Amino acid sequence: MSSFVFSEKPIEMVSGDGMYLTASDGTDYLDFGASYACVPVGHSHPAVVDAVASQAQDLTYVQASYPHAARTALYEQLADLAPGDVDNVWLCNSGTEANEAALKFARSATGRSKIIATTRGFHGRTMGALATTWKDKYKKPYEPLIDGVEFVPYGDSEAMADAIDDETAAVILEPLQGEGGINPPSTEFLRTARVHTAQHGAALVMDEIQTGLGRTGSMWATETHDVVPDVLTSAKGIASGLPLGATLVRDWVAEGAASHGSTFSGNPIVCAAAGATLDVIESESLAAHAAETGQYLRTELERRLGDDVRDVRGEGLMVGVEVKRGANRLLRELALNHQLLALPAGRTVLRLLPPLVAEEEHCDTVVDALAEVVG
Numbered sequence: 001m002s003s004f005v006f007s008e009k010p011i012e013m014v015s016g017d018g019m020y021l022t023a024s025d026g027t028d029y030l031d032f033g034a035s036y037a038c039v040p041v042g043h044s045h046p047a048v049v050d051a052v053a054s055q056a057q058d059l060t061y062v063q064a065s066y067p068h069a070a071r072t073a074l075y076e077q078l079a080d081l082a083p084g085d086v087d088n089v090w091l092c093n094s095g096t097e098a099n100e101a102a103l104k105f106a107r108s109a110t111g112r113s114k115i116i117a118t119t120r121g122f123h124g125r126t127m128g129a130l131a132t133t134w135k136d137k138y139k140k141p142y143e144p145l146i147d148g149v150e151f152v153p154y155g156d157s158e159a160m161a162d163a164i165d166d167e168t169a170a171v172i173l174e175p176l177q178g179e180g181g182i183n184p185p186s187t188e189f190l191r192t193a194r195v196h197t198a199q200h201g202a203a204l205v206m207d208e209i210q211t212g213l214g215r216t217g218s219m220w221a222t223e224t225h226d227v228v229p230d231v232l233t234s235a236k237g238i239a240s241g242l243p244l245g246a247t248l249v250r251d252w253v254a255e256g257a258a259s260h261g262s263t264f265s266g267n268p269i270v271c272a273a274a275g276a277t278l279d280v281i282e283s284e285s286l287a288a289h290a291a292e293t294g295q296y297l298r299t300e301l302e303r304r305l306g307d308d309v310r311d312v313r314g315e316g317l318m319v320g321v322e323v324k325r326g327a328n329r330l331l332r333e334l335a336l337n338h339q340l341l342a343l344p345a346g347r348t349v350l351r352l353l354p355p356l357v358a359e360e361e362h363c364d365t366v367v368d369a370l371a372e373v374v375g
Contacts, residue, residue: 013029030366105256119153175220328347
């Protein structure tokens with residue numbers, strides 16, 4: 001029996017260690033997809049495993065209205081790591097839920113309904129977050145979605161400035177698009193969104209679900225552009241693959257957030273995993289390591305692949321290789337013939353999201369495999 005939602009691959013995974021996943025037949029696979037950026041400190045990091053095991057022995061669950069040490073510590077840790085004064089924390093179970101909460105909080109705090117999103121953006125699959133996601137293939141079967149969402153071209157500063165007005169509740173965007181093809185924005189575009197939302201009293205929501213926690217070479221991708229949002233969302237790797245999302249907001253959004261809740265908000269085991277994950281990211285300076293290793297990877301990809309690909313782009317260890325033929329076919333070839341796991345980002349982009357502990361030797365393996373497959 002298999003899932004009717006996921007298209008299962010012909011590789012059953014049974015264990016993981018650092019940069020590698022091991023299949024049921026004993027084959028080791030170099031993981032440069034990191035299961036969609038969900039294991040930033042590597043598979044089964046001892047600190048995360050120990051934190052989960054220790055917490056499970058004491059308490060597996062208590063509802064969030066009862067304070068718990070692991071949850072309180074995570075609130076404080078995220079507030080300390082947040083850019084600027086975006087230091088009020090709401091915990092949930094996924095990136096989609098984090099974005100859903102962000103949209104709700106923005107509408108409640110502003111008393112408005114208009115939401116501006118961007119072309120090629122991806123923000124989740126629930127009815128609100130889905131309405132701000134660009135591709136029709138995700139949306140059409142479930143329409144009608146929530147009203148009041150307008151799209152502007154990603155990277156078009158003039159269009160963004162024109163779209164924001166006194167009816168706008170929020171602008172939601174990724175500081176580097178992931179699902180849309182690994183598309184970096186200009187600093188001007190992000191700052192335009194920041195300036196005009198502030199002028200009109202709207203909330204700027206930065207979706208850092210894929211880009212955050214060191215992925216792009218800084219703790220948050222917005223920091224690279226010196227932009228502080230009103231709302232920041234995080235998930236994926238925040239708890240090393242355990243289900244956790246976070247919505248961080250400024251005071252004015254928190255004060256007007258109205259009623260919201262979640263049964264599993266701040267589960268103690270998941271909070272313990274997140275605290276350990278963040279400790280490793282900070283203590284091992286993995287953001288700086290991602291910046292250095294990511295630069296090496298992009299340089300080698302450009303040098304070796306050259307005119308065989310259309311483009312190599314990204315920041316830190318969030319890298320896209322735009323190829324000239326179908327990405328999915330190449331991904332299958334990489335997995336089955338080179339024991340290398342990667343991801344698509346659209347039909348023609350190979351997406352590389354390795355654990356942040358990747359070293360140059362791992363990058364060399366990837367470059368060698370891609371040079372053979374793409375060539």
